[in-house]
Amino acid sequence: MIQFSINKNLFLQALNATKRAISSKNAIPILSTIKIEVNPNGITLTGSNGQISIENFISTSNQNAGLLITSVGSILLEASFFINIVSSLPDVNIDFKEIEQQQIVLTSGKSEITLKGKDVEHYPRIQEVAASKPLVLETKLLKSLISETAFAASTQESRPILTGVHLVLSQNKEFKAVATDSHRMSQRKLTLDKMTDDFDVVIPSKSLREFSAVFTDDIESVEVFLSNNQMLFRSENISFYTRLLEGNYPDTDRLLMNQFETEIIFKTQALRQAMERAYLISNATQNGTVKLEINSGLVSAHVNSPEVGKVNEEIDTEHLVGEDLFISFNPTYLIEALKALKSDTVRVQFVSPVRPFTLTPGDDSENFIQLITPVRTN
Amino acid sequence: MIQFSINKNLFLQALNATKRAISSKNAIPILSTIKIEVNPNGITLTGSNGQISIENFISTSNQNAGLLITSVGSILLEASFFINIVSSLPDVNIDFKEIEQQQIVLTSGKSEITLKGKDVEHYPRIQEVAASKPLVLETKLLKSLISETAFAASTQESRPILTGVHLVLSQNKEFKAVATDSHRMSQRKLTLDKMTDDFDVVIPSKSLREFSAVFTDDIESVEVFLSNNQMLFRSENISFYTRLLEGNYPDTDRLLMNQFETEIIFKTQALRQAMERAYLISNATQNGTVKLEINSGLVSAHVNSPEVGKVNEEIDTEHLVGEDLFISFNPTYLIEALKALKSDTVRVQFVSPVRPFTLTPGDDSENFIQLITPVRTN
Numbered sequence: 001m002i003q004f005s006i007n008k009n010l011f012l013q014a015l016n017a018t019k020r021a022i023s024s025k026n027a028i029p030i031l032s033t034i035k036i037e038v039n040p041n042g043i044t045l046t047g048s049n050g051q052i053s054i055e056n057f058i059s060t061s062n063q064n065a066g067l068l069i070t071s072v073g074s075i076l077l078e079a080s081f082f083i084n085i086v087s088s089l090p091d092v093n094i095d096f097k098e099i100e101q102q103q104i105v106l107t108s109g110k111s112e113i114t115l116k117g118k119d120v121e122h123y124p125r126i127q128e129v130a131a132s133k134p135l136v137l138e139t140k141l142l143k144s145l146i147s148e149t150a151f152a153a154s155t156q157e158s159r160p161i162l163t164g165v166h167l168v169l170s171q172n173k174e175f176k177a178v179a180t181d182s183h184r185m186s187q188r189k190l191t192l193d194k195m196t197d198d199f200d201v202v203i204p205s206k207s208l209r210e211f212s213a214v215f216t217d218d219i220e221s222v223e224v225f226l227s228n229n230q231m232l233f234r235s236e237n238i239s240f241y242t243r244l245l246e247g248n249y250p251d252t253d254r255l256l257m258n259q260f261e262t263e264i265i266f267k268t269q270a271l272r273q274a275m276e277r278a279y280l281i282s283n284a285t286q287n288g289t290v291k292l293e294i295n296s297g298l299v300s301a302h303v304n305s306p307e308v309g310k311v312n313e314e315i316d317t318e319h320l321v322g323e324d325l326f327i328s329f330n331p332t333y334l335i336e337a338l339k340a341l342k343s344d345t346v347r348v349q350f351v352s353p354v355r356p357f358t359l360t361p362g363d364d365s366e367n368f369i370q371l372i373t374p375v376r377t378n
Numbered sequence: 379m380i381q382f383s384i385n386k387n388l389f390l391q392a393l394n395a396t397k398r399a400i401s402s403k404n405a406i407p408i409l410s411t412i413k414i415e416v417n418p419n420g421i422t423l424t425g426s427n428g429q430i431s432i433e434n435f436i437s438t439s440n441q442n443a444g445l446l447i448t449s450v451g452s453i454l455l456e457a458s459f460f461i462n463i464v465s466s467l468p469d470v471n472i473d474f475k476e477i478e479q480q481q482i483v484l485t486s487g488k489s490e491i492t493l494k495g496k497d498v499e500h501y502p503r504i505q506e507v508a509a510s511k512p513l514v515l516e517t518k519l520l521k522s523l524i525s526e527t528a529f530a531a532s533t534q535e536s537r538p539i540l541t542g543v544h545l546v547l548s549q550n551k552e553f554k555a556v557a558t559d560s561h562r563m564s565q566r567k568l569t570l571d572k573m574t575d576d577f578d579v580v581i582p583s584k585s586l587r588e589f590s591a592v593f594t595d596d597i598e599s600v601e602v603f604l605s606n607n608q609m610l611f612r613s614e615n616i617s618f619y620t621r622l623l624e625g626n627y628p629d630t631d632r633l634l635m636n637q638f639e640t641e642i643i644f645k646t647q648a649l650r651q652a653m654e655r656a657y658l659i660s661n662a663t664q665n666g667t668v669k670l671e672i673n674s675g676l677v678s679a680h681v682n683s684p685e686v687g688k689v690n691e692e693i694d695t696e697h698l699v700g701e702d703l704f705i706s707f708n709p710t711y712l713i714e715a716l717k718a719l720k721s722d723t724v725r726v727q728f729v730s731p732v733r734p735f736t737l738t739p740g741d742d743s744e745n746f747i748q749l750i751t752p753v754r755t756n
Contacts, residue, residue, distance in 0.1 A: 081662070081686075088655045111655055114688040277466045277489055284459070308459075310492035 001098035002038050002073040006058070007066040008086065008094050008108065014045055014056045015083050017238065020210050021047040021054040022079045033076040034083075035123050038069060046126070047079060052207050053126045054214060055239040066093065073098060076118040085113055126241060129232040134223035135169070135196045139215050139235075142222065145177050146208045148188045148340050148368060153205035154181035164202035164245040166252070172196060178252050179205060184333045185252055185356075185371040186340065199226055202249050207242035214240055255356065255371055260349035262294055262322035265362050266315065268346045272338040274301050274315050279331040284308040289375045290331040294350075295324050318345055318362070327353045328377045334359075337370045379476040380416050380451040384436070385444040386464065386472050386486065392423055392434045393461050395616065398588050399425040399432040400457045411454040412461075413501050416447055424504070425457060430585050431504045431619040432592060444471065451476060454496040463491055504619060507610040512601035513547070513574045517593050517613075520600065523555050524586045526566045526718045526746060531583035532559035542580035542623040544630070550574060556630050557583060562711045563630055563734075563749040564718060577604055580627050585620035592618055633734065633749055638727035640672055640700035643740050644693065646724045650716040652679050652693050657709040662686040667753045668709040672728075673702050681709075696723055696740070705731045706755045712737075715748045 018034055026032050026049055035046040042059040060067045075098065086094065089108035097105050102117040146165070154162035159182075166178040173192040178185065211233060215222060225232040233240040275290065278301050282288030285305040293300045297320060303311040327350060337359050338346060345362025359370040396412060404410050404427055413424040420437040438445045453476065464472065467486035475483050480495045524543070532540035537560075544556045550573040556565040589611060593600060603610040611618040653668065656679050660666030663683040671678045675698060681689040705728060715737050716724060723740025734749040 081658075084658050085655070088651070088658055090651060090655075110693070111652070111689070111691040113655065113659065114690075116685070116687055273466070273468060274489070277463070277468075277491065280459075280462050280466055281491065307494070309494055311489070312492075313489040315488070 001071055001100075002036070002075060002104070003071040003095075003097045004038055004043065004067060004069045005093055005095045006043075006068075007064060008089055008092055010058070010062070010065045011094060012083070012086055014058050014237075015079075015086060017214050018045040018047040018054050018056045019079050019083060020214050021049055021052045023049045024080050026050070030076070030118070030122055030124070032079060033118060033123070034079040035074065035076055035120055037074040037120070038072045040069060040072060042067065042069075046123075048124065048126065050124075051204060051243055052210055053241040055126070057237045059237070071098075074120045075102060075104065076120055076123055077104070077115060082115065085115065089113075127227070127230060129225045129227040129230050129241065131223075131225050131232070131234070133197065134225055134234075135192075136194070136221055136223055138221050139219050140217065141190070143212045143215070145188050145190070146212050149177045149179040149186045150205040150208045151179075151336055151340060152181060152184055152186035152370070153179040156181070161202060161245055161247040161249055163206075164204050164249070165208055166200075166202050166249040168200045169196065169198050172198060178249075180250070180252060180371075183330070183373050184337065185255060186337070187252065187369050189367045201226065201231060202245040202247070203231060203242055204245060211240055211242070214238060256369065257351055257355075257358070260322065260351055260358070262325050262350040263320070264294070264299060264317050264348050265319040265345050266317055266348065268338055268341055268344055268362075270316055271346060272335060274313055275331040275335045275338070277313070278303045278311050279335060281305050281309055281311045282331055288330070289328045289377065291326060291328045291377070293326050294320070322350075325350050325353060327357065327374050329357075329372055329374045333372045337372060340370070341368075379449055379478075380414070380453060380482070381448040381473075381475045382416055382421065383444070383446045383471055383473045384421075385442060386467055386470055388436070388440070388443045389472060390461070390464055392436050392615075393457075393464060395592050396423040396425040396432050396434045397457050397461060398592050399427055399430045401427045402458050404428070408454065408496070408500055408502070410457060411496060411501070412457040413452065413454055413498055415452040415498070416450045418447060418450060420445065420447075424501075426502065426504065428502075429582060429621055430588055433504070433617040435615045437615070452498045453480060453482065454498055454501055455482070455493060460493065463493065467491075505605070505608060507603045507605040507608050507619065509601075509603050509610070509612070511575065512603055512612075513570075514572070514599055514601055516599050517597050518595065519568070521590045521593070523566050523568070524590050527555045527557040527564045528583040528586045529557075529714055529718060530559060530562050530564035530748070531557040534559070539580060539623055539625040539627055541584075542582050542627070543586055544578075544580050544627040546578045547574065547576050550576060556627075558628070558630060558749075561708070561751050562715065563633060564715070565630065565747050567745045579604065579609060580623040580625070581609060581620055582623060589618055589620070592616060634747065635729055635733075635736070638700065638729055638736070640703050640728040641698070642672070642677060642695050642726050643697040643723050644677075644695055644726065646716055646719055646722055646740075648694055649724060650713060652691055653709040653713045653716070655691065656681045656689050657713060659683050659687055659689045660709055666708070667706045667755065669704060669706045669755070671704050672698070700728075703728050703731060705735065705752050707735075707750055707752045711750045715750060718748070719746075
């Protein structure tokens with residue numbers, strides 16, 4: 001029967017990170033619990049929603065944990081409820097003691113709370129991923145790659161493969177992440193320092209967003225392991241499992257063009273704010289679009305929603321070459337694309353009013369590219 | 379046809395304060411608009427939901443407004459939409475121009491937005507309140523009185539009069555505010571510096587909460603005027619009208635007792651945190667209550683929810699006199715009562731397990747008193 005004492009804040013932090021895999025409204029009731037396994041070396045917290053699983057290890061050797069294990073065992077506790085209770089406790093220290101089968105007492109200061117748990121027997125087993133030959137990635141780099149691509153994945157289940165981000169490692173060191181919902185596409189490339197095995201997988205974009213929330217910036221690097229249908233991201237204390245999406249990802253390389261008719265460089269913020277104003281009016285009508293006019297060296301944006309009103313505005317440019325052009329598109333896609341850009345300026349290249357246009361950072365056109373498909377108007 | 383230019387931030391601030399009276403889902407569509415009236419001295423913004431009306435005046439003599447009026451007139455504009463547009467504009471200054479009947483153009487920097495408005499003709503008239511012999515109150519004092527009482531008003535429409543706060547001025551200077559939902563009561567008294575006319579009104583607690591949001595802390599005092607069915611709070615630029623509730627407010631004075639069997643002084647925070655833990659467990663069962671035990675000089679709190687768990691905890695006291703007592707109540711009421719208390723300590727006085735108990739600030743027992751009705755258990 002479990003017995004340990006632990007620092008409240010550290011315990012809470014580990015519980016909250018683990019809870020990111022737990023959905024309170026899961027169709028499988030047992031997945032709303034958190035698994036607490038105590039062994040002589042430390043405590044493993046496990047949460048899972050069937051798609052993502054997180055294991056969080058708190059070691060007895062972690063100074064900040066103040067972890068003292070008197071007796072080992074395991075139990076399931078209702079995750080949200082248990083975390084609320086722990087967070088309400090008065091003292092910096094918590095004593096956790098199983099007093100009879102699946103019944104625990106938390107003592108902290110003069111407060112004593114008894115909770116009912118469940119038997120771990122029915123908790124699903126997390127499929128193992130062979131942890132050999134890891135790909136080691138900087139957490140910061142991986143998170144920035146996620147924030148640059150995952151937003152462009154589809155949220156519609158009509159083509160499930162498009163709800164994922166396509167991660168490809170080729171030539172042992174060329175790493176590429178691509179996402180598209182068929183209206184826009186975002187692709188980030190990077191070259192690894194160390195040679196590693198090639199792979200080609202599609203990871204649900206939701207999993208990647210959770211990854212970014214779970215692996216905080218103080219975790220410098222993660223090891224990445226792959227099995228048939230799962231990917232495992234691992235740091236010193238956290239193992240993050242996600243299932244992979246099955247199916248063939250569309251060939252996005254064929255969408256990239258090498259020539260353009262018009263090229264403009266904008267200040268990223270100025271273009272984004274203009275599009276946000278356009279969106280306020282365009283959003284008031286169904287399928288609202290904004291029209292961009294490039295005419296004799298001047299760029300202007302126009303929305304006309306007969307019911308609501310109009311926007312006309314001139315947008316300053318840093319550089320403009322090529323043909324005049326009128327092109328219509330959904331401003332939401334451009335706003336989200338610009339949010340994903342970290343550079344102060346953005347290079348936009350147009351081929352024609354009916355062909356996707358390209359966005360690249362003003363300061364680096366090679367490694368990060370986005371496409372937006374225009375809307376045909378008459 | 380209206381034409382003026384104005385500082386964007388000041389305009390936005392006035393629009394947002396006025397919008398507090400405007401509900402976007404009002405059954406009367408015209409009440410989702412904001413009325414903009416421009417006359418040679420300034421601009422009056424008006425919003426109303428039928429219960430509360432706010433008029434906000436921006437004077438041409440206000441330096442921060444940078445207000446330059448070229449042409450006068452009035453128009454109605456969809457409140458939320460208009461405010462979103464104004465807030466998105468790029469420049470510190472906005473030009474507002476009516477180009478044809480009920481059609482305006484906003485120009486700011488290189489952005490030009492055209493919006494459709496409505497004729498002011500159909501906007502309801504705000505009933506006037508004769509502005510003579512005002513009661514002048516410090517805004518801070520009035521807001522603190524609201525935060526100490528309004529939360530205790532009922533949210534149920536079964537007894538509409540209880541959804542209000544009872545404000546009574548008697549003997550020309552004794553001011554009292556009371557609210558009760560029949561489970562708990564909160565009463566704040568204060569003595570005015572200047573003599574004024576007596577009154578006895580019930581104001582919807584919702585109106586008072588909006589009052590607190592609209593009159594920011596930089597507004598030092600407000601004038602209060604009364605008509606048959608309305609109260610008007612007025613500062614230099616803002617007029618805030620609220621309807622009064624009709625009907626007789628119950629006699630709450632008879633609930634106050636002069637004697638007690640047990641008196642305890644707690645640290646406010648310690649008692650509140652203990653109740654918050656109790657609530658986590660009690661809330662998991664229907665009609666969850668906490669039991670407070672005063673036994674041989676020790677005070678402890680207990681919750682037992684057979685399905686979920688138990689709480690037992692000792693609560694430190696600063697002072698304790700009188701009889702032993704077991705009393706059960708809904709911890710939510712005690713938590714909310716303690717939130718309304720600004721003092722570090724709280725004096726709690728009990729008569730019996732079936733009679734309401736009293737809370738007063740540890741440092742001031744005369745002017746602020748709260749009652750909580752216990753729950754009978756067997």
